[in-house]
Amino acid sequence: MTDSDSFDLSIPDPWGDLPAYALNALGDEERARVEALLDVSPEAREELRLYMEMAEALSYVADSAPPEHVRAGLLAQADSDIHLMDVARAEARSVRPSRRSAFYGLFRSVRVPYVGTAAALIAVMGIAIFFGIESSRLGSEVAQLRMDREADLAQVADLRQVVDETSAQSDAQKAEVARLTAVNAGLNEALKNQQWLTYVTQNREFRVPNYFVGGPGAPEANGTLAVKNFDDLAVFLVSGLPPAPDGFQYGLTLVRDGVPEQVATFQVNEAGMARVEFKLPDNIVQFESAMVVLNSVDPGDMSVSGLEVMQVSETNR
């Protein structure tokens, strides 16, 4: 075929656009059409693979060495990421809930205050009896009574200590009750989200292009991205993520041609969950991958941004 065979194309021609796709020479609409073709056509993917290899070969057209500080800067960034991951792990450990059951807290909350109250009552009664007896005794019994009184005062001191300890334990129990309340709220939210997820997976209005799993920094995390058909509404549901360290937030990032674009940011609640609704950007109708990254809240701080904490599950790559 020569140039004379060519003609102006007024209708979409995604097959004919494959060479330009490999050379990164398409507009957004043309790219979307080619990517839609690639989704359904193994033949198109194979033809594109050949063109992409040629595009890669073009990188050999020049040769110059980068300065050494590029390598050093890259490795410094990597070290910074590793440090950040360590901080995130430490944060995760510090917020991990106790493994004690709810029954333990309930038992403690009932038992300990009654023990304290009963002990205090006994102490008061003992003191009253002591003073009543002392006023009615004479002579040689006084010394014995004084000894008894000292013993009783020591007992009162012990009982006061018990009351003080009980008070401290009560504060701890209040904190435990607050934590259990938060967990309960989280479980309620999880139940609602689970119901929503069931609705999505059984409803043809939605498709679920990606399931997510946690990386080394969040091994218990998992998530689901659902996109509404014939609309640009997307919902991301995640659980098991540790709260982001101070000054950081999570970002949902979609990847097209290896180039990431952040589409939503979020924080998780105390139970490690979040539900994020957002509009899918026009230029990301098709995307090849997705991930959750840990970003600095400060957009000017690029030194530790973009650390990947969740990625698409192998099962739906």
Added chain:
Amino acid sequence: MPTKYQEMEDLDLLEEISNRNRDALAELYDRYGRRVFSLAARILNDPVSSEEVTQDVFLSVWRRGSSYSSAKGKFTTWLFSIAHNRTIDELRKRRRDRNRQNDDIDDHLNIESVEISPLENAVAQSEYAKVRDALAVLPAEQRQVVELSYFKGLTQAEIAERTGQPLGTVKTRMRLALRKLRNALSSEISAAV
């Protein structure tokens, strides 16, 4: 004596990188950092921006290497796709900022002006020469569309407008150029796969 990372295949390095192994990242950079930087420098003609792009490309691999799948093709094809996309994004951003799209574009692939420094690796030297030779024998109009798209960041519609050729002609020239390059480099490609 080579380190254990120097003896690893690219995909094994990538797996190490996904486990946050910075030594594996260093080795991957040592293998491909020069090519990525050269590509960026060739397109951007700006050492500082090229350094930033090079660092960004490898940081992407470091942070998002798990997004690579062998179903997407060779690892190096994927890597240089990221490098080219990132570089062209930078070029187009600068072009928008400067609002002088037509002022800094040379339509002709200036192969003769490309500085080829001595390479440590003779095989790599041979690959550079093969690609340059293959480009040099392309018909001028096909070489032009490759230059304007791959190295100047123009879309095919922009090339059609700039050259005054129908869009279909531009598409045809792109396809023919890539196929001729493939034929010329077929032995190298098959050896590399």
